[in-house]
Amino acid sequence: MNEVKVTIIDREGDSHVLVGPTDMNMNIMELCKAYELPVLGECGGMAMCATCQCYLESDTALPEQSDAELDMLDQAFYVKSNSRLGCQIHLSEEIEGIILRLAPENN
Numbered sequence: 001m002n003e004v005k006v007t008i009i010d011r012e013g014d015s016h017v018l019v020g021p022t023d024m025n026m027n028i029m030e031l032c033k034a035y036e037l038p039v040l041g042e043c044g045g046m047a048m049c050a051t052c053q054c055y056l057e058s059d060t061a062l063p064e065q066s067d068a069e070l071d072m073l074d075q076a077f078y079v080k081s082n083s084r085l086g087c088q089i090h091l092s093e094e095i096e097g098i099i100l101r102l103a104p105e106n107n
Contacts (some may be wrong), residue, residue: 006089008037008100009057009101013050026056028086028100039102045087050076058099062089075105084101 002022009015020031029052032039037098040051047068053076056062062084065073069088083103089095 002093004042004057004093004096006031006091006095006097007058007099008032008035008054009099010037011102011104012025012043021095022091023092026091028091029050030087032102034088037093037102038105039086041069041087047072047085047088048104053059053083053103054086055103056082056084056098057101060095060098062095066080076103078103 003019004022006018007015008018016029016035018035020026029041029045033041042051043049050072051077058078065085066088069085072085073083
């Protein structure tokens with residue numbers, strides 16, 4: 001099985017190196033949930049809630065954001081120029097070494 005390593009920085013500033021399969025069509029939100037990191041993913045990965053928002057902190061090239069992702073981020077809190085929805089970043093060899101920081105929760 002092919003795997004990819006990603007680094008997630010949690011809301012306390014701690015780094016977590018996660019390993020996920022590239023052959024199961026998983027995304028960052030699902031990987032964070034599998035490692036029990038505090039990512040809600042309330043919509044199940046449909047780009048409809050922004051509870052998996054994160055900030056891209058590495059120079060990793062990602063596919064262009066879809067209209068659905070852009071629309072959801074337009075309505076989200078704590079959005080920055082490097083904001084992405086974790087559910088829209090699929091695990092693939094192209095993101096090996098990516099560094100993402102979890103966005104603050106909207107309380």
